[in-house]
Amino acid sequence: MIVITLSKVPMSLRGDLTKWCQEVQTGVYVGNFSARIRDLLWERITKSIGNGEATLIYSTNNELGYTFRTTRKDKQVINFDGLPFIKHLKNSPGSVKHGFSKAAKLHRAKKIQESKLSKVNSTSARQRLTGLVAIDLETTGLKPTNSEIISISAVKRINEQQVEKFNRYIKIESEVPVAIQKLTGLSNDFLNSEGESLEKVLEEFQVFIGNNVLVGYNLLFDQSFLNAAFIKANKQIISNRMIDLMPIIKKDQKFLDNYRLATVLKNYGIENDHPHKSISDAMATLDLALKLIKNDKLRI
CATH class of the missing domain: 3.30.420.10 (Ribonuclease H-like superfamily/Ribonuclease H)
Incomplete structure (x- = not known):
């Protein structure tokens, strides 16, 4: 059995999952399919998740009988003697610190410039x-x-x-x-x-x-x-x-x-x-x- 939980994800992704799973509760999907389909679905989820979060739990051959994957930034899946455990992170990776260095300001200015250039290129593409x-x-x-x-x-x-x-x-x-x-x-x-x-x-x-x-x-x-x-x-x-x-x-x-x-x-x-x-x-x-x-x- 495979269980997938989603939160704050695009509706299109929820629609994709209903082709393979039953939504037994809001954001909770249950299914039973091959490892290949499972991996393809997870690849699809990670590409289409946007700013949302997802966790995948599935049966496997270990002492617990299951393992899991997650996209949550405040959690980390670690392996301890073949068993999966969730590690709660004090500071999630990618969290923004207040205040910006000169390099960060230059990076932001570059992004603004690229955005303006993108608008020009978009006009050119329409032409x-x-x-x-x-x-x-x-x-x-x-x-x-x-x-x-x-x-x-x-x-x-x-x-x-x-x-x-x-x-x-x-x-x-x-x-x-x-x-x-x-x-x-x-x-x-x-x-x-x-x-x-x-x-x-x-x-x-x-x-x-x-x-x-x-x-x-x-x-x-x-x-x-x-x-x-x-x-x-x-x-x-x-x-x-x-x-x-x-x-x-x-x-x-x-x-x-x-x-x-x-x-x-x-x-x-x-x-x-x-x-x-x-x-x-x-x-x-x-x-x-x-x-x-x-x-x-x-x-x-």
């Missing part, structure tokens, strides 16, 4: 974000060798309040599978009515994205289809910098049930009114990229 483009495709299958693109969408960030949208459908000669029709709402009749040739759509797409950075979710899938399409149309493959958000999400959120786009968007509080519609997915992907940038998980 660089102008033109960021999120892309998404709908296809008739999973492999570009035997499937085709039926829609290409892109959303370009103009400024903090404005985006520009690109949404095109493509006429194809093969039949759209029934499962894909149900998923996307795109049929051969619709594509024949609203679609354009692959060559024309790729030309317009290339003009729209320009030299901007492209972001996507599971972008390798879209990239493989785009490369195959450009080759089929006897055009040069685009050379834009591409950033796949999926690996970043997997690193940032280690305990998600799965990494489907719908699950990820829900976790980050992003709405997608029309999933599996490429323009809607592209809009949601852009919002996801901007949130990752804001949280300093993605740098352009």
Whole structure:
């Protein structure tokens, strides 16, 4: 059995723990899982704890039958002949002494200067974000060798309040599978009515994205289809910098049930009114990229 106690921690961390433990009392979590999950959870706790405190108690093979870890600064876990004990510290590490030396004052002045510089860099970063483009495709299958693109969408960030949208459908000669029709709402009749040739759509797409950075979710899938399409149309493959958000999400959120786009968007509080519609997915992907940038998980 494993017991975790928390105090004054962010609500997001409490939410993470409820995926693995039961909150039997405010701030007290009980669970039963492997040592690997336990260590990953503790790593997650220590990274996300903010100014709060946490203590972990778990079963182990010693005379007491348990041991513990803590982030409390007024306590220290010490090992005495294989047994864990809590040492109460008179002066907790990192406690601030009143009065500051010249070195401390210089350090504080440096921090203020860095803060001002950070604001300047932040403005510069916002300028660089102008033109960021999120892309998404709908296809008739999973492999570009035997499937085709039926829609290409892109959303370009103009400024903090404005985006520009690109949404095109493509006429194809093969039949759209029934499962894909149900998923996307795109049929051969619709594509024949609203679609354009692959060559024309790729030309317009290339003009729209320009030299901007492209972001996507599971972008390798879209990239493989785009490369195959450009080759089929006897055009040069685009050379834009591409950033796949999926690996970043997997690193940032280690305990998600799965990494489907719908699950990820829900976790980050992003709405997608029309999933599996490429323009809607592209809009949601852009919002996801901007949130990752804001949280300093993605740098352009």
